[in-house]
Amino acid sequence: MANEALTLLELNKRISSLITVASTQNVWVTAELSDVAVRGGHCYMELLQKDVERGTTLAKARAMIWSSLYPRIEAQFYAATGQRFGTGIKVMVQVSATMHPVYGISLVINAVNPEYTMGDLLRRRREMLERLKQEGILEMNRSLEWILVPQRIAVISAPGAAGYGDFVNQLYSNPAKLRFEVKLFPAVMQGERAPETIISALEQIAAQADEWDGVVIIRGGGATSDLVAFENYDLAVHVAQFPLPIIVGIGHERDVTILDYVANMRVKTPTAAAEWLIARGLNALDGLRRLGADILQTVADRLSGCKERISYLEGLISSMSTAAVQRNKSKIQSNLLALASVGSRRITPELARLNHVKDVMSSSTKMAIERKNTRLNTISELLDAISPQATLRRGYSITRINGQVVTSVSQIPQGAILETTLADGTIKSTTNN
Amino acid sequence: MANQPVFTPVKEMTYTQAVAELESILRMMQSEDCDIDQLAAYTRRATELLKDCRSRLTATDEELRSILADLEK
Numbered sequence: 001m002a003n004e005a006l007t008l009l010e011l012n013k014r015i016s017s018l019i020t021v022a023s024t025q026n027v028w029v030t031a032e033l034s035d036v037a038v039r040g041g042h043c044y045m046e047l048l049q050k051d052v053e054r055g056t057t058l059a060k061a062r063a064m065i066w067s068s069l070y071p072r073i074e075a076q077f078y079a080a081t082g083q084r085f086g087t088g089i090k091v092m093v094q095v096s097a098t099m100h101p102v103y104g105i106s107l108v109i110n111a112v113n114p115e116y117t118m119g120d121l122l123r124r125r126r127e128m129l130e131r132l133k134q135e136g137i138l139e140m141n142r143s144l145e146w147i148l149v150p151q152r153i154a155v156i157s158a159p160g161a162a163g164y165g166d167f168v169n170q171l172y173s174n175p176a177k178l179r180f181e182v183k184l185f186p187a188v189m190q191g192e193r194a195p196e197t198i199i200s201a202l203e204q205i206a207a208q209a210d211e212w213d214g215v216v217i218i219r220g221g222g223a224t225s226d227l228v229a230f231e232n233y234d235l236a237v238h239v240a241q242f243p244l245p246i247i248v249g250i251g252h253e254r255d256v257t258i259l260d261y262v263a264n265m266r267v268k269t270p271t272a273a274a275e276w277l278i279a280r281g282l283n284a285l286d287g288l289r290r291l292g293a294d295i296l297q298t299v300a301d302r303l304s305g306c307k308e309r310i311s312y313l314e315g316l317i318s319s320m321s322t323a324a325v326q327r328n329k330s331k332i333q334s335n336l337l338a339l340a341s342v343g344s345r346r347i348t349p350e351l352a353r354l355n356h357v358k359d360v361m362s363s364s365t366k367m368a369i370e371r372k373n374t375r376l377n378t379i380s381e382l383l384d385a386i387s388p389q390a391t392l393r394r395g396y397s398i399t400r401i402n403g404q405v406v407t408s409v410s411q412i413p414q415g416a417i418l419e420t421t422l423a424d425g426t427i428k429s430t431t432n433n
Numbered sequence: 434m435a436n437q438p439v440f441t442p443v444k445e446m447t448y449t450q451a452v453a454e455l456e457s458i459l460r461m462m463q464s465e466d467c468d469i470d471q472l473a474a475y476t477r478r479a480t481e482l483l484k485d486c487r488s489r490l491t492a493t494d495e496e497l498r499s500i501l502a503d504l505e506k
Contacts, residue, residue, distance in 0.1 A: 148449050179492035281490055288486050291455045295479045298462040306469055
């Protein structure tokens with residue numbers, strides 16, 4: 001079979017003419033950038049469409065910007081978004097499909113709408129911030145308190161970068177010779193690897209967190225300002241939850257990344273971070289100076305106060321002793337006078353009263369004795385009248401045998417010796433029968 | 434003679450603790466309770482704290498040189 005075959009070039013030209021039609025020319029399309037590279041002034045890249053849920057690639061196309069357009073487009077884009085073309089950036093570009101016989105199908109970009117990128121960036125950042133807030137970690141690093149004078153600073157930066165050098169120079173050239181301890185934890189500070197290397201540096205620092213007072217994340221400086229890499233949720237989570245306060249100095253004055261929202265502090269430049277730390281130290285030195293001066297002044301005041309008081313007391317004591325002697329003398333004098341007048345005023349009537357009492361007492365005593373005597377006499381007469389003696393005198397007698405009183409004849413045995421008591425004596429007699 | 438106060442060794446204190454003690458010494462000195470017998474002891478203590486705090490904050494030229502040399506390695 002003698003088939004007529006096309007050359008590959010002919011086929012490619014056919015394809016080219018088929019796709020180079022009005023519906024594929026100057027079309028606005030939204031896509032995500034990947035593998036951006038500039039060669040020979042032209043900018044080459046891949047445009048991607050990803051599945052929002054799963055992140056898988058749904059569509060992919062090669063694209064480029066000719067060197068005649070690239071510098072202008074790039075500058076406009078950067079001016080409007082603060083971003084360079086780079087992986088992960090969402091763009092709205094005006095493209096025309098082309099087919100090159102050797103290089104195949106490619107989309108040639110002739111215009112970019114920066115507003116779309118800006119809107120997408122802000123929307124994504126808003127979403128991340130909202131999520132961090134929901135998770136309760138948005139304010140965590142921001143609410144950490146710095147110690148009074150942070151001196152031990154862990155720095156995350158690209159080694160050998162100008163920004164790190166600026167930071168260290170600024171820190172160590174401070175005129176007050178404030179002491180700082182700085183250690184670099186290297187990380188890639190641009191491009192796709194930035195988040196993972198920064199997170200790994202943060203983890204190293206966290207492992208020795210009690211050796212550091214705070215963390216400074218600074219960019220190397222340089223021209224490319226690929227900030228999209230920092231718009232990373234995982235990185236934001238690590239910064240927000242970091243146990244030490246973090247200073248972020250990765251943007252420029254105008255450029256903000258999500259880290260600026262979650263870090264304890266944001267500064268515009270590495271130098272500004274150093275200045276803030278120095279200011280903190282100078283402030284503390286000032287405080288010490290003030291405290292020292294205040295203490296000195298207080299001690300001086302107290303001592304001079306004490307001296308004044310002592311010399312006042314000295315004067316007081318010498319004048320007081322003579323005054324006290326004088327005062328006591330006159331007091332004794334007046335007491336004497338008072339005593340004298342008390343003597344005449346109080347003692348005389350007392351004496352008179354005593355005399356009177358004496359008279360009254362002696363007369364009343366006499367009377368009382370007489371009264372008692374009279375009474376005694378009466379009683380004595382009475383006693384006399386009823387006494388046995390009186391009875392005996394009237395002729396009665398008492399008969400006893402052996403001292404026992406005899407009241408009946410039957411009590412008297414034969415031959416008993418009777419004792420008979422009369423008024424004037426006792427006789428003994430013996431009975432016969 | 435009043436009892437002499439007992440102080441924590443400065444080396445065992447943090448900077449913040451040292452400054453807090455300086456402030457409390459100042460307040461105490463300014464109050465009427467301050468015993469003149471203890472004034473000397475507190476002044477000595479304050480001087481010691483101030484000196485230590487300052488030396489923690491600042492480095493000597495020699496230290497600075499060695500730190501910078503380390504950083505350049």
